[in-house]
Amino acid sequence: MxxxxxxxxxxxxxxxxxxxxxxxxxxxxxxxxxLLVSVGDGARAYIxxxxxxxxxxxxxxxxxxxxxxxxxGPPTGNISRPLTMDxxxxxxxxxxxxxxxxxxxxGGGAVRFENRQRDSTVxxxxxxxxxxxxxHVDVGSFIREEDLTARRRVAVVGRTVAKAxxxxxxPLGRTVRISDGRFRIVxxxxxxxxxxxxxLDDLVFIPATTASDLFHQDFLSQILTAARNKAExxxxxLQIEEVLARRRNxxxxxxxxxxxxxxxxxxxxxxxxxxxxxxxxxVSLLVGGIGIMNIMLVSVRERTREIGVRRAxxxxxxxxLLQFLIEALVLATVGGLIGLGIGGGLIAAVNSAAxxxxxxxxxxxxxxxxxxxxxxxxxxxxxxxxxAAQLDPVDALRYE
Amino acid sequence: xxxxxxxxHAPEEHEALIEVSGLERTxxxxxxPLTVLRGVDFxxxxxxxxxxxxxxxxxxxxxxxxxxxLDTPSAGTVRLAGYxxxxxxxxxxxxxRNRFIGFVFQAFNLLPRTTAVxxxxxxxxxxxxxxxxxxxxAREALGRVALSHREDHTPERLSGGERQRVAIARAIVTEPAxxxxxxxxxxxxxxxxxxxxxxxxxxNDELGVTVIIVTHDPALARRVRRVIKIVDGRLVHDxxxxxxx
Ligand SMILES: Nc1ncnc2c1ncn2[C@@H]1O[C@H](COP(=O)(O)OP(=O)(O)OP(=O)(O)O)[C@@H](O)[C@H]1O
Ligand SMILES: [Mg+2]
Numbered sequence: 001m002x003x004x005x006x007x008x009x010x011x012x013x014x015x016x017x018x019x020x021x022x023x024x025x026x027x028x029x030x031x032x033x034x035l036l037v038s039v040g041d042g043a044r045a046y047i048x049x050x051x052x053x054x055x056x057x058x059x060x061x062x063x064x065x066x067x068x069x070x071x072x073g074p075p076t077g078n079i080s081r082p083l084t085m086d087x088x089x090x091x092x093x094x095x096x097x098x099x100x101x102x103x104x105x106x107g108g109g110a111v112r113f114e115n116r117q118r119d120s121t122v123x124x125x126x127x128x129x130x131x132x133x134x135x136h137v138d139v140g141s142f143i144r145e146e147d148l149t150a151r152r153r154v155a156v157v158g159r160t161v162a163k164a165x166x167x168x169x170x171p172l173g174r175t176v177r178i179s180d181g182r183f184r185i186v187x188x189x190x191x192x193x194x195x196x197x198x199x200l201d202d203l204v205f206i207p208a209t210t211a212s213d214l215f216h217q218d219f220l221s222q223i224l225t226a227a228r229n230k231a232e233x234x235x236x237x238l239q240i241e242e243v244l245a246r247r248r249n250x251x252x253x254x255x256x257x258x259x260x261x262x263x264x265x266x267x268x269x270x271x272x273x274x275x276x277x278x279x280x281x282x283v284s285l286l287v288g289g290i291g292i293m294n295i296m297l298v299s300v301r302e303r304t305r306e307i308g309v310r311r312a313x314x315x316x317x318x319x320x321l322l323q324f325l326i327e328a329l330v331l332a333t334v335g336g337l338i339g340l341g342i343g344g345g346l347i348a349a350v351n352s353a354a355x356x357x358x359x360x361x362x363x364x365x366x367x368x369x370x371x372x373x374x375x376x377x378x379x380x381x382x383x384x385x386x387x388a389a390q391l392d393p394v395d396a397l398r399y400e
Numbered sequence: 401x402x403x404x405x406x407x408x409h410a411p412e413e414h415e416a417l418i419e420v421s422g423l424e425r426t427x428x429x430x431x432x433p434l435t436v437l438r439g440v441d442f443x444x445x446x447x448x449x450x451x452x453x454x455x456x457x458x459x460x461x462x463x464x465x466x467x468x469x470l471d472t473p474s475a476g477t478v479r480l481a482g483y484x485x486x487x488x489x490x491x492x493x494x495x496x497r498n499r500f501i502g503f504v505f506q507a508f509n510l511l512p513r514t515t516a517v518x519x520x521x522x523x524x525x526x527x528x529x530x531x532x533x534x535x536x537x538a539r540e541a542l543g544r545v546a547l548s549h550r551e552d553h554t555p556e557r558l559s560g561g562e563r564q565r566v567a568i569a570r571a572i573v574t575e576p577a578x579x580x581x582x583x584x585x586x587x588x589x590x591x592x593x594x595x596x597x598x599x600x601x602x603x604n605d606e607l608g609v610t611v612i613i614v615t616h617d618p619a620l621a622r623r624v625r626r627v628i629k630i631v632d633g634r635l636v637h638d639x640x641x642x643x644x645x
Binding site for chain 1: 461468470471490491494495497498503505509511512513518522523525527531570574
């Protein structure tokens with residue numbers, strides 16, 4: 001066997017340019033597989049990591065009933081009864097399976113200090129939000145429960161907002177204008193960076209009750225809560241629905257999404273994306289394989305005389321078959337390894353140059369890419385090799 | 401590769417190396433049958449030195465391929481060292497060629513871009529000989545044709561005469577019982593052709609290898625003790641060279 005591989009290498013190095021050109025197809029194919037699948041894989045790993053980082057066992061309650069759970073905008077259907085602070089209170093009292101409950105009122109608007117201004121996302125939240133969402137202050141304090149009860153005009157700002165309005169000065173205790181209200185800054189959030197394209201430091205939190213006043217909206221956008229532990233997520237969802245239905249004449253008019261649902265939905269999206277990328281890449285690998293087959297067929301024709309001579313010297317049909325099959329296999333796998341090497345090198349370079357870009361070369365991609373080039377070698381080698389083996393030795397020798 | 405499963409016995413046991421009787425070979429050209437050999441009979445003993453002559457298209461090469469186990473009869477029999485080649489399968493024929501026969505062609509037929517040593521070693525690969533031993537025996541064979549100084553040259557860097565000597569080294573490297581040469585001097589000038597013929601005579605003499613040469617060259621034919629002449633697929637002369645060759 002080693003002998004066959006050695007003589008295949010000999011035959012291939014005897015015609016370097018053609019071998020290189022043939023390999024190019026496979027190199028590009030495997031490179032495409034490696035890079036595209038790495039993109040898909042990296043995206044999934046990134047989304048997984050990000051979604052797990054936003055909290056633990058989170059549950060999001062949205063108004064309106066939607067039968068299928070999953071990703072999407074606010075549930076459609078008739079929102080007969082919106083979510084209110086009373087719902088939050090009820091969940092806090094009766095939600096024995098819940099860790100904490102926080103109202104969310106989403107708004108937006110210019111945040112101004114003196115002549116500086118920043119358009120940030122403003123959220124009305126409860127005290128529990130900080131722990132639920134893993135967003136803590138590192139200076140001052142977060143919104144407290146009594147801020148909600150007293151409808152205080154206090155705000156917690158993210159780093160980006162602080163920087164934009166106050167430069168290097170401490171914003172603590174300063175007063176900013178949000179919409180048409182004046183808010184005293186009581187806390188600054190620790191740095192979070194961007195996630196899924198959102199700047200988590202470009203946020204302003206105010207008490208949910210104050211937000212309702214400010215935005216003239218007396219219902220909540222969402223209620224954020226979390227199950228006490230992973231095993232109880234499903235029961236917690238049922239409990240939330242129960243508690244809220246009791247306040248709605250027994251009607252279930254809310255939709256509860258869990259963090260796992262979210263991860264699951266995005267997971268299927270990224271898996272589908274990875275599969276699509278793999279399919280695209282496979283086409284280029286297929287083209288590479290057809291290239292090998294073509295060149296091997298030409299090679300068999302060109303080397304007809306050589307085949308006749310080898311047969312005269314004692315080669316069996318089987319020897320000839322193996323010879324050409326192994327040549328195709330060597331071309332394909334060497335091409336595959338080169339493609340994999342270039343791909344791995346590129347990914348490593350991107351990873352070290354731009355660590356934020358979610359690109360990841362996992363072993364399974366390498367295995368698949370190599371296996372695929374091996375398969376391409378066999379598939380594209382069989383037809384030419386069989387043709388070579390079927391040649392009649394005399395015809396091959398007489399071939400001009 | 402393992403040694404061929406089919407291990408032919410040594411040819412010594414058979415006085416006659418080649419026995420041809422009633423040999424016919426018919427090709428289908430389109431729907432038309434074309435009979436090229438029309439009943440040829442002869443016997444060649446071990447160690448003989450024979451020339452086959454005849455006009456172009458008379459069937460000399462076709463006969464050579466039969467003797468060389470590259471083709472099988474349409475009718476009649478060809479026996480090589482006692483084996484009826486018509487009854488053997490592909491692998492068995494390949495083993496016979498590898499074990500008993502060395503071919504020398506008009507066009508040399510060396511592998512391009514492959515060194516002389518590797519060209520000569522090629523038949524040993526199909527005999528299942530290991531790489532080191534192959535190289536060693538290939539160098540030895542190149543020594544026999546006085547080409548030791550060209551071992552690492554590729555055919556592109558050799559003269560016609562040198563190429564044919566490499567091809568002869570390749571033919572004798574397996575120590576065959578029979579050398580089949582199809583117009584071996586056809587592509588060479590007279591002087592070099594003469595050297596090649598002398599080389600065959602020496603190999604026949606020293607190694608006792610049976611040599612059969614197909615040739616158009618009357619001078620060559622006159623040097624041999626036995627001439628077989630084929631005309632239109634029939635044997636018309638078998639004996640010492642005559643003046644009207
Ligand atoms: N495979 C084949 N199919 C059809 N016809 C063939 C085949 N092989 C040989 N022939 C025909 O048989 C005849 C004899 O061919 P062959 O090559 O044996 O002649 P030759 O005596 O060697 O001639 P030359 O001296 O020119 O080499 C020719 O007419 C040739 O066309
Ligand atoms: Mg001929």
